[in-house]
Amino acid sequence: MARLKAAVVGATGMAGQQFVQALSNHPNFEVVIMVTSRTLANYGEALLEANGSSRWTQHTPVPSDMLEVPVVSSKEFRPDSVDVIFTAIESDLAQELEPWFAQTTPTFSTASAFRYFEDTPLLITGVNDDHAELIRKQQQEHGWKGFVLPVPNCTVTGLAITLKPLQEHYGIENVLMVSMQSLSGAGRSPGVRSLDILDNIIPYIPNEEGKVRKELLKILGEYSNGAIIPAEININCICTRANVLDGHTESVFVGLKKQASLAEIKETIQRYNPFASSSLHSAPEHMIHVFDDPYRPQPRLDRELGGGMTTSMGRLEVEPVLGGVKYVLVSHNTKMGAGKGAVLLAESMLARGLLHV
Numbered sequence: 001m002a003r004l005k006a007a008v009v010g011a012t013g014m015a016g017q018q019f020v021q022a023l024s025n026h027p028n029f030e031v032v033i034m035v036t037s038r039t040l041a042n043y044g045e046a047l048l049e050a051n052g053s054s055r056w057t058q059h060t061p062v063p064s065d066m067l068e069v070p071v072v073s074s075k076e077f078r079p080d081s082v083d084v085i086f087t088a089i090e091s092d093l094a095q096e097l098e099p100w101f102a103q104t105t106p107t108f109s110t111a112s113a114f115r116y117f118e119d120t121p122l123l124i125t126g127v128n129d130d131h132a133e134l135i136r137k138q139q140q141e142h143g144w145k146g147f148v149l150p151v152p153n154c155t156v157t158g159l160a161i162t163l164k165p166l167q168e169h170y171g172i173e174n175v176l177m178v179s180m181q182s183l184s185g186a187g188r189s190p191g192v193r194s195l196d197i198l199d200n201i202i203p204y205i206p207n208e209e210g211k212v213r214k215e216l217l218k219i220l221g222e223y224s225n226g227a228i229i230p231a232e233i234n235i236n237c238i239c240t241r242a243n244v245l246d247g248h249t250e251s252v253f254v255g256l257k258k259q260a261s262l263a264e265i266k267e268t269i270q271r272y273n274p275f276a277s278s279s280l281h282s283a284p285e286h287m288i289h290v291f292d293d294p295y296r297p298q299p300r301l302d303r304e305l306g307g308g309m310t311t312s313m314g315r316l317e318v319e320p321v322l323g324g325v326k327y328v329l330v331s332h333n334t335k336m337g338a339g340k341g342a343v344l345l346a347e348s349m350l351a352r353g354l355l356h357v
Contacts, residue, residue, distance in 0.1 A: 003030040004083035004350070009074070009097070012036050012046050014184065015088035015110045017058050018339030024063035026343070027281050028350055029084060031069055033077070040071040079146075080104040084346060084355065087111065088339065098148045105146040106355055108342045114148045115215060118227065122152050122218045124341070125348040126274035126287055127164045131223045132354055149349070151342045152219060153211040155179055155239060155248055158311045158331025160219045161287060162252065165272035166265070166325070167220055167231070171257030174322050175235040177212070180242040180249045181205065182299065185333045202241035212237050247299030248333045255322030262318055265325055266290060269313065280351065282344040284309040290316060297330035308335030309344065 006023060010016040011034035020043070023031050040046045044067040047055045056062050074097060079085060085107040087098060094111035101107040114120045119138040121131035135147040152160070159177060166172055183197060196202065217230040234255075242249070260268075270290055275283040284306025290313045291297055297312035305312055312330040319326040331337055336344075349355040 003028060004355070005030055005032045005081075007031070007033045007035055007077070007079075007082045007085045008088070009035040009077075009085060009101075010088040011043065011071070012055050013088055014057055014334070015338055017056060018334050019086045019088055019343065020063060020066050021058060021060070022282065022335075022340040022343040023086070024065055028347055029343070031066060032082060034069050034071045035074055035077045036071055037073060039073045039076055043067055043069045043071055046071045084108070086339075086342060086346070099142070102142070102144045102146040102148045106346075106349070107146060107148045108346050109148060109150045110338050110342060111150060112153065112211070113150070115150045115152065116218075120148065120150065121223075121228065122215055123149060123345055124152060124157060124160055124219060125280070125283070125344045127160055128219055128221075128223075129274075129348065129352070131228060132349065132352060134223065134226065134228065135354065137226050149345060151338065151345060152215050153208070154185055154331075154333035154337030155181060155208060155250070156212045156215045156219065157333075157337040157341065158248060158329045159212070159250060159252065160216055161311045161331070162269070162313055162327070162329050163216070163220065163254065165269050165288075166254060166256065167233075168272075169258075169268050170260060170265070170324075172220075172231075172233050172254060172324075173257050174253075174255035174324075175216070175233055176253040176322070177235070177237040178251045179208075179237065179239045180244070181208075181239060182242065182244040182246050182248055182333055184246045185241075185248065185337075197241065197243050200243065203238075205239045205241055208239040209237050212239065244299050246332060246334055247303030248331050248337070249297075249299055250329050250331075251326070252329060253319050253322055253326045254324040255319070256324035259323065262316065262325070266316055269316075280344060280347045282307070282309060282340055282347055286310055288313055290314070297328065299330050302330050303332045308332035308340060311336065
């Protein structure tokens, strides 16, 4: 099967670089063009600053198959020249460009611009795949041949993954969560400069808590008659920024509707693995890994499990105040929670026959 031609928009930024890594030597997608603010010979040149330094910030070198990919400005880019588009741009720009892309081409986005529209599903592969059919409504209402599919906020991704089997088997009444989020989730925005975060925890991340509350209820909601009915879960959270490079850690307290023993709940979580028979290229062998060691998970040790696509859980204990369980999770915010998660979503849509236009 021939690979689909792909474009990466915002390719030199941190999120764009994550797409570049995830799409390197991909069996389904071939990156044939990159889109940045200006036209250049190739991606290797686009990464060079005027002083000769590189803009590449990832832990591994620039993939060799990406260095010679041509780069054009958004003004010169033709969305209909590719089969699929991956965007890693700010929400204001996404509001302007992504509807243009979607007129002809399926578009997978890390921006929040389209997350809250009623005709747009908020998908995590393996969690709420049945919501995918909603894109047909989006296409009809806008007259698009393509569509826009945003990935959720990276903080809510690991939370939704770990809550899914609990909701499915026991029902969820209440959720309280405290996050300790990594620096890479902020990019290079104010409030996380080195002298701010060193020897410190920043107790506030603007707009983050509202995103978590709203997005979780949409992701875990029920898809019925062409609409998503938000889940009826009481949720509150505090989101903080910690001096960690990659990987979001979250302490979670869950009140369950149906009580069960801790052993039963643990078995339910471990049994939950929608990727068990999956052939999706970016899918991990296990969606969730449960640690018995009370000192795990830790972001430095566990964020790369499953290629950064497995969510780790530990400290799974009875929670007597809410009547349920409590636990700690670690989720890789720039892989499962961003670029690589969006690529996995595209793989899933291709497998479901929803990617072709």
